[in-house]
Amino acid sequence: MIRPQDLLCPKPQGLYCPPGDFYIDPTRPVARAVITHGHADHARAGHGAVLATAETLDIMGERYGAGFAQSMQAAAYGEAVPRDDVEITLVPAGHVLGSAQAVVRWKGLTIVVSGDYKRRRDPTCPPFEPVPCDVFITEATFGLPVFRHPDDKAEIARLLRSVAQFPERSHLVGAYALGKAQRIIRLLREAGWDKAIYVHGALERLNALYEKHGVDLGPLEPATSTKKHDFTGQIIIAPPSATQDRWSRRFPDPVTAFASGWMQVRARARQRGVELPLVISDHADWDELTSTVDELRPGELWITHGREEALARWAELHGIPARPLALVGYEEEDDG
Amino acid sequence: MRAFAELLDRLSLTASRNAKLTLVRDYLRETPDPDRGWALAALTGDLSFDAAKPAFIRKAVEERMDPQLFWWSYDYVGDLAETVALVWPARPGANREPQFSEVVDDLRGATRAEVQRLIEGWLDALQPTGRWALLKLMTGGLRVGLTARLAKRAAADIGATPVDVAEVEEIWHALRPPYEDLFAWLEGRAYRPSSDNPGRFRPAMLAQAIDEAVDFGKLDPADYAAEWKWDGIRVQAVNEGGVRRLYTRTGDDISKSFPDVVGALTAEGVIDGELLVMRDGKVASFADLQQRLNRKTVDAKALANFPAAIRAYDLLAEGPEDTRVLSFAERRRCLEAFVAQEQSPRIDLSPMQPFASWIELAALRAQPPGGDPQIAEGLMLKRWDSIYQAGRPRGPWFKWKRDPMLIDAVLMYAQRGHGKRSSFYSDYTFGVWTTDDAGARVLTPVGKAYFGFTDEELKQIDRFVRDQTIERFGPVRSVTAEPNKGLVFEVAFEGLQRSTRHKSGVAMRFPRINRIRWDKPPGEADEMATLELMLTRMEGR
Known part of the structure; x- marks a missing residue:
């Protein structure tokens, strides 16, 4: 009798597959790794062999330099890759450019490791593809019923309305450098904002990488001008930490915005001194998590990082056996 | 309701006064009557519902979802209205979002049982921010860091030619929500609504801080009267056409908290003065006065232990006559006669402090009344020939605070x-x-x-x-x-x-x-x- 934990089990380094001898998103250097996406807490440098999508390998190369692992293998979405007795397929997760779920098959057993995912449209990456499975391993970053992300178009409309309402100020939008920043820029373009968007230096290389992979970001300018009045009426995108940093003093009386799922909770916005919270997330919200589980109806639900207990409770109430997987090392803050 | 909810949401996270003014002004410009009027009333505290208790809201949400999941959510968010707004499991087939005026109208005619059903229906129809705003309204207390005065100030700015906020305050107590006549005037579509409303508030005259280095050289001491600036809160006591009210200097009606003072007003007229706790004619500390402030109701014990009184500075009306057009010297004579006629231990006169030169005045300032540096914040200087002007005109009144x-x-x-x-x-x-x-x-x-x-x-x-x-x-x-x-x-x-x-x-x-x-x-x-x-x-x- 094959048990799911024989195929995948938690280890201190990360989620381990004994029959294929590889880890998925290990948090420490290992011999063989499968990487779901390029966020730093999932994609670390120093592994032996790395299997990921070409986009994710590109992102890792950009962040860590070309020699971030001893060998790299790119897998296209949907392409089955054998590892010993195990077959790995990467399918779109809809999280950021290159993000994938890892579908692991062995002796008739299928486990899907979602990585981070969302179910809404994202103009910078292909949408999440549901894959029928015996075990679904889901993230639960926003695994509480309070997290119901609104329509991202409406959030961008709020930003643009504020820009019109306060023409004498600048709007400084905190957005995670990989994925969120480029999605915000695309959404602004779709909403008709065709002026130059000013960007913090930390975003420049990833912006260029997105452009190389066919995401048109429109005119971008570095936010480095020394003349303060230059930024009046402008939108500036920067990593969240920079919006409260001394760096931000170059902008005239900025309206500080922050694009994140955490901004759903007013106290979070207040703590960070955010004047205009934009609830835009690259993670599944409560409704997306529960509807995905409902759609897949897996034999078992394993829950990784985030608020495991609430989602486990929900699954039990809906007749799906669920358990938290104690995996450490995934951040929950800035990439929301 | 959506625009109002968005306004509250932004106000709750905006610290700058100017930004708040812009947000409220733009809302009032863009929202049609009567919704904007109800919103203004909510912002100034002139409209509040006590329609739903927190316990009812909790019960309603727990009937719709797993109590454990609700509890975890509440524990995480920390605020009941916000939690319920976010987790509310809306039933499908809800109606369209209600207008602010529909909420007001429907609540007005509803019985207690109907109120709960109405609220649930609105929660179903609204988005999370709208639900949050509705719940804030229903449970009383918006708490978005906006004073009534700032809301009135924003209203005064909505027209092509902004008016002075004092003009709005002057007529405020004659107005009723949803203030269609007010907006018509502010937008230049109608004449100013009448302020002829017995018991109304008169916008207060305020003093500039004196610049010791500059002003004394230019001013003639003979032109000015001096008196102590008592350390209580500035109030206006009105007794007019049988209506007796006590207002703060920004026009908030605090009559309910001070029945002892209001009860002492016998002659018709309007006194400008300082509200203090006084025992046998002696002023108590500000801390004592704080025991009486910000209370919706007062008990007999507080009334007995912290007896409030007015120390009168000025007289703005005597009987039917508006005295604000008279000079300070003339008003002072009227005030002295008026206070004498009241014959109440709860109303006394702030005594004038005669002086011949600025040096003499400086010596007086260093010698606070009764040797207590706390009961007076410093001195007030008022030009004998000045009329009573709303706002803070430069020149007629100065305050010279004691050294900190x-x-x-x-x-x-x-x-x-x-x-x-x-x-x-x-x-x-x-x-x-x-x-x-x-x-x-x-x-x-x-x-x-x-x-x-x-x-x-x-x-x-x-x-x-x-x-x-x-x-x-x-x-x-x-x-x-x-x-x-x-x-x-x-x-x-x-x-x-x-x-x-x-x-x-x-x-x-x-x-x-x-x-x-x-x-x-x-x-x-x-x-x-x-x-x-x-x-x-x-x-x-």
């Missing part, structure tokens, strides 16, 4: 500011030396200040905080504060009282940074004993 109390304290914690200051550590907690249980000399925090320094000084302090950080707690940093290393502030404050809510047992009024003592070693800053001594001196008056 000063201590040297050590910077202990710094917190990031808001808005323009969000990248600066601009809110400071400072402490003085004391001896702990083990006999060690340690700092104990005694207050917080966030202004009193220039932009250049702010940059320097910010640099100090970043360089000398010991620990971080979210937006707060603790900094080096040792006898030989640290930063000393000379802190100025207006008053001091005992407090059980502060660890040190004292609370300062209006503390600010007077000077930054880069030169002074923290070890030489003041001791707790210095503050104790200040307190004892005040109490032993």
